[in-house]
Amino acid sequence: MKTSKTNKVAAYLCRRIFRQNRRERVLLPQPQSLDAIPAHILWVELATRITTQPLHYRSGDEETAADSIYKLFPKVRVLMEKHPDAKVFNELGLQLLNECLRPYTARWHGWLAQQETGDGKLKFADELVRRMFREELRELQPRLLWFQAAFKAISEGSPVSEEKSASTAFAKAQSLSSSRQANLGESLAAGIGPQIKVYGDFPNALSSRQIDQKEQTFILGRRRNHNPNNASNEVNDAVGLAFSGGGIRSATVCLGVVQVLAKNELLAEVDYLSTVSGGGYFGSFLSSYLTPHDPKESPNESIKKALNPDKDGVEAAAVRHLRNNSKYLLHGGLWGKLQIAGLLASGLATNILMMLPLPLLAGLLIYWLSILGFWGHQVFRANAVLVPSLHTFVGRILELTFLAMVSFWFVLVGIRRKTLGQPPDSPLAKIRGFWSAATLVLSISFCLTCALFALPALFHAYAALGALRRHLGGPLSAFLSQEAVVAVVGALPFVSAAATAMFKRQWIKNLSVRLLFFSGPLLYVWLILFVGAKLGLTGDHAEWQWWAVSIVTALVLFWSWLFVDINSGGPHGYYRDRLCECYLAYQGPDQLTWWQGAVRRLWSGRKHSTHNSSQPLQRVGTRLQMPITELATPGAAPYHLVNTVVNLPASANRELRGRNGDFFLLSPHICGSPICGYVETSKLTGSDPHVDLGTAMAISGAAAAPNMGWRTLANYRFSPGTL
Numbered sequence: 142m143k144t145s146k147t148n149k150v151a152a153y154l155c156r157r158i159f160r161q162n163r164r165e166r167v168l169l170p171q172p173q174s175l176d177a178i179p180a181h182i183l184w185v186e187l188a189t190r191i192t193t194q195p196l197h198y199r200s201g202d203e204e205t206a207a208d209s210i211y212k213l214f215p216k217v218r219v220l221m222e223k224h225p226d227a228k229v230f231n232e233l234g235l236q237l238l239n240e241c242l243r244p245y246t247a248r249w250h251g252w253l254a255q256q257e258t259g260d261g262k263l264k265f266a267d268e269l270v271r272r273m274f275r276e277e278l279r280e281l282q283p284r285l286l287w288f289q290a291a292f293k294a295i296s297e298g299s300p301v302s303e304e305k306s307a308s309t310a311f312a313k314a315q316s317l318s319s320s321r322q323a324n325l326g327e328s329l330a331a332g333i334g335p336q337i338k339v340y341g342d343f344p345n346a347l348s349s350r351q352i353d354q355k356e357q358t359f360i361l362g363r364r365r366n367h368n369p370n371n372a373s374n375e376v377n378d379a380v381g382l383a384f385s386g387g388g389i390r391s392a393t394v395c396l397g398v399v400q401v402l403a404k405n406e407l408l409a410e411v412d413y414l415s416t417v418s419g420g421g422y423f424g425s426f427l428s429s430y431l432t433p434h435d436p437k438e439s440p441n442e443s444i445k446k447a448l449n450p451d452k453d454g455v456e457a458a459a460v461r462h463l464r465n466n467s468k469y470l471l472h473g474g475l476w477g478k479l480q481i482a483g484l485l486a487s488g489l490a491t492n493i494l495m496m497l498p499l500p501l502l503a504g505l506l507i508y509w510l511s512i513l514g515f516w517g518h519q520v521f522r523a524n525a526v527l528v529p530s531l532h533t534f535v536g537r538i539l540e541l542t543f544l545a546m547v548s549f550w551f552v553l554v555g556i557r558r559k560t561l562g563q564p565p566d567s568p569l570a571k572i573r574g575f576w577s578a579a580t581l582v583l584s585i586s587f588c589l590t591c592a593l594f595a596l597p598a599l600f601h602a603y604a605a606l607g608a609l610r611r612h613l614g615g616p617l618s619a620f621l622s623q624e625a626v627v628a629v630v631g632a633l634p635f636v637s638a639a640a641t642a643m644f645k646r647q648w649i650k651n652l653s654v655r656l657l658f659f660s661g662p663l664l665y666v667w668l669i670l671f672v673g674a675k676l677g678l679t680g681d682h683a684e685w686q687w688w689a690v691s692i693v694t695a696l697v698l699f700w701s702w703l704f705v706d707i708n709s710g711g712p713h714g715y716y717r718d719r720l721c722e723c724y725l726a727y728q729g730p731d732q733l734t735w736w737q738g739a740v741r742r743l744w745s746g747r748k749h750s751t752h753n754s755s756q757p758l759q760r761v762g763t764r765l766q767m768p769i770t771e772l773a774t775p776g777a778a779p780y781h782l783v784n785t786v787v788n789l790p791a792s793a794n795r796e797l798r799g800r801n802g803d804f805f806l807l808s809p810h811i812c813g814s815p816i817c818g819y820v821e822t823s824k825l826t827g828s829d830p831h832v833d834l835g836t837a838m839a840i841s842g843a844a845a846a847p848n849m850g851w852r853t854l855a856n857y858r859f860s861p862g863t864l
Contacts, residue, residue, distance in 0.1 A: 174298070176230040179220040181296035183234070186216055187289040203271045204264055206278060207249055214238060214246075229295060237288050245281055249274060332356065340818040347811055347819040355810040360412045362775030367409050367440045381413035382779065384420025388842070389467065391419030392426075392724075396448075396463065399427070403448045409440040414779035418842045425838040426724040427778050429767055430459050434776030443777040462726050462761040469723035470716070484715050495701045500665060501694040504672030507596065508687055511678060520597050521678045527598040539590045546583040553580050603670045604679035630667045633660040717839035722763045725835055731762040767834045770823050773809035783807040783837040787814055807837040 190209045217234045224230065252270045253263040265271050294300060332353030333339065339349050357376045364371050382402075384395045402408040416424030430447050434440070447459050511521055517533040520526070530536055553576050560569040606626075637657035644650060676690065677683030772781055787805040805814045812832075813819035826832050 174227075174229075175224060176227040177296045177298070179224045179227050179230045179234075180292040182220060183217065183230075184289060184292040184296055186213065187285060187292065203274050204253075207253070207265075207274065210242060210249075210281075211246060213242065230292075233288070233291060233295070241281075241284050241288065245277055248277075337815055339815050343818055345820050345824060347813075347821065352811050352819055356413075356780060356808075359773065359775050359780050359810070363412070363440070363780070366434065366436075366775055366777075376412070379412045380410055381415060382408075382411045384414070384416040384424050386418030386420055386842070388419040389422070389469075392422040395420055395423040396460070399423070400448050400460075403441075403444045406441045406445075408444050408779075409777070411779045413782060415782040415784060416841065417784040421783055421838045421841040422720065422724050424781060424783070425720075425834055426459075426463065426726060428772050428781045429725045429727055429764060429834065431778035432772055432776050433774065434778075438777075440777040458761050459726055463723065466723040469719045480715065484712065491705060491707070494697060495705060495707070496665075498694050498698050498701070500668035500672050501690055501697075503669045504676055504678075505687060505690055505694070507669070507673055508676045508678060516597055521600060522680050527601055528595060529597060535590070535594050539587075539594050542583060542587040542590050546580070546587045549576065549580040549583055553577060599666075599670060600673055600678050603674055604681070607674070607679065607681070627667060627671050630660075630664050634664065713839060716842075717835050720839055720842075721765065721835040724838065725764040725767055726761050727764055729760060729762045764835070768826055768830075769807060769809055769832070769834045769837055770826055771809075772834070773822075781808060783834075783841050785837070785841045787817060789816075807832070807841075 190213075217238055221227075221231050221234055252265055252274065265274060333349040337349070339352075340346070341348055360376050360379065361371075361374065364373075385391060387394075399408060402411075414424055414427065431443055434443060438446075446457070448457055450456050510516070515534050516529040520529050520533075531540060556569075556573050556576050560567075560573045563570045563573075634657055637653045637660055640649065640653040640656075644653070672685075672690070673679070674681070675683070675685040676687060769783075772778065783806070785805045785807060786802045788802045790801045792801065803814045803816045805817070806812060806819075808822065810822055811819045812822045812825055
């Protein structure tokens with residue numbers, strides 16, 4: 142009864158204070174008021190939720206953020222039921238739920254769908270819906286922040302609003318939200334924005350501030366080349382030009398757009414040039430052709446001279462060079478086609494030789510185990526039984542692994558039942574985790590032991606094929622020879638891959654993909670049987686000596702380890718060189734190695750390019766290599782940002798879902814990405830000189846294997862990038 146009277150007195154005092162301050166249009170709830178406790182609880186809820194924090198585009202989980210918003214409804218309802226006399230809190234809580242949150246949550250409910258994951262959780266349907274949710278969450282955040290501040294003020298007894306009631310809270314939040322809208326006429330500071338968090342916990346890492354300083358130094362130097370009277374030391378009005386992807390078509394469109402900008406003397410005003418894929422073709426052309434810059438000419442003069450016709454209407458030599466080399470992949474006529482054929486043949490031969498040590502080592506291992514009696518003595522003879530006895534060494538291992546697997550499985554069923562509902566950190570839960578992993582390991586071991594136990598039967602089947610070949614005789618005998626069967630099995634992956642690319646019917650494609658998947662293991666197994674047969678494991682006379690096979694295996698391993706670069710046999714090098722011949726143009730003769738010059742003289746009877754030979758200053762040649770660090774000197778070209786992707790298919794970071802990669806930047810001063818960190822480009826090129834402008838242009842394009850990264854582990858693709 143005493144407590145009830147105290148509450149009534151407190152409520153009376155609050156009403157008196159409210160009426161007293163009504164003329165001042167200020168609401169001043171006291172810390173001891175009925176609204177203070179629920180307001181403090183709800184302030185803690187809002188202040189600690191992910192939905193009120195600024196998030197990077199890769200941070201957080203959309204479903205978790207949406208669930209955090211939905212959980213505010215039961216929290217507020219419970220507080221309102223427990224504190225019916227907290228009038229100010231209840232009125233503001235109703236505004237939060239009904240006018241602020243409900244319009245969003247009602248819309249989000251239709252965006253969520255139950256996925257077939259077995260956990261019963263709701264997930265957003267696709268990436269587009271996720272982006273829409275993030276956009277609406279950014280719109281909602283300032284409103285939630287206003288309510289967070291309001292509930293904190295109520296709990297502390299501070300002023301909340303200049304109005305006499307909480308009915309204007311939603312309008313106040315709307316005004317705060319509208320104030321966050323972008324001003325499209327506002328100048329933007331050059332550099333990395335605050336929403337990008339750069340990883341820097343490694344040696345030689347660059348911070349965001351260091352990156353901004355390097356870029357701004359370049360931009361200021363280029364502006365002084367354009368206008369020597371420019372004395373500004375800050376870049377607050379940077380202009381960027383982005384070239385999107387799309388192969389040769391994108392490069393052609395970019396050429397037309399840039400010619401218009403150059404004609405109107407606007408390209409010299411551009412500070413940043415951001416390119417990707419096909420846009421990087423033409424962007425690399427600009428960087429290559431306009432570097433180095435002639436100090437006697439202004440940037441506008443150099444740009445016009447490179448891109449626009451002269452006063453007589455004659456097309457610029459550099460533009461004509463691009464048109465003449467538009468079919469860059471087939472450049473060189475018959476010689477270019479021979480290069481492609483040689484590249485494919487060399488790549489296939491290299492891959493075959495690199496995989497050869499695996500069946501050789503497996504055959505040698507089986508040979509020595511048979512001598513040591515692993516399967517019993519005489520088991521590989523022609524008239525021996527198909528499978529070894531359980532009293533042999535492999536039989537004992539098979540029995541032990543089987544008994545261990547069955548025992549662990551029976552015990553695992555009981556452990557799971559007894560530990561149901563136990564906390565993850567409890568001793569019983571740890572025992573369950575260990576027992577489950579041990580049972581899985583024993584099951585895999587049992588399967589491998591079964592394969593070893595049945596290995597003699599495979600060799601007997603292989604020997605039966607040889608006996609059938611000898612029995613048939615004639616041409617069919619030659620077709621069923623060991624070498625011929627190995628060749629047929631070895632060609633199966635390439636036939637399956639070709640069928641996947643050639644046929645249009647879906648069922649044929651599905652069948653070809655499955656054949657491609659199984660053809661690899663089948664080829665390995667058949668090569669092991671072939672090597673074992675040559676060593677005499679089929680009961681016939683040994684054609685190969687074990688020591689000779691060991692020497693060949695060691696030599697091939699030594700050659701593969703020290704001399705073979707698998708990238709050298711792929712299409713990247715050819716693709717990169719053809720792009721360089723077309724787009725890395727400059728004023729001068731072609732850069733040729735001695736053997737390229739010899740081939741050109743023998744093949745076509747000329748030493749250098751004949752483009753514009755009557756105009757020496759306008760002769761357009763191509764570069765073999767251009768270090769990307771050469772673009773660090775301010776000239777006529779903008780600061781070039783080459784956008785690529787770093788593929789991280791094995792990463793466990795859930796923020797990299799989708800393509801399993803992150804964008805990766807290559808520029809004259811810095812290279813890297815937020816998740817990998819940034820370093821100076823000179824340090825990268827110092828350790829690997831192959832990273833130059835031509836390489837950056839080639840890896841920015843997705844022409845070789847466009848599905849690499851986000852579908853590498855999920856699907857098998859046959860493309861030039863997989864050879």
